[in-house]
Amino acid sequence: MKNLERVLIHEQVEAIYTQAKALLHDENYSDFACLFKLVGRIPNATVQLKKIFENNFRP
DSSP states (O other): OHHHHHHHTGGGHHHHHHHHHHHHHTTOHHHHHHHHHHHTTSTTTHHHHHHHHHHHHOO
């Protein structure tokens, strides 16, 4: 399972971050939450998602 997570999540994390920005821009918060949960399986990967989320709401 760890190899699968590495390939499907860790190696695609930059694309996931890009998609996260689009989800927030489109106000698709439920899909963002699912993405956050998925990325949470990779150590320290949610740090960048938290920054993306915070930056979405800053003026």
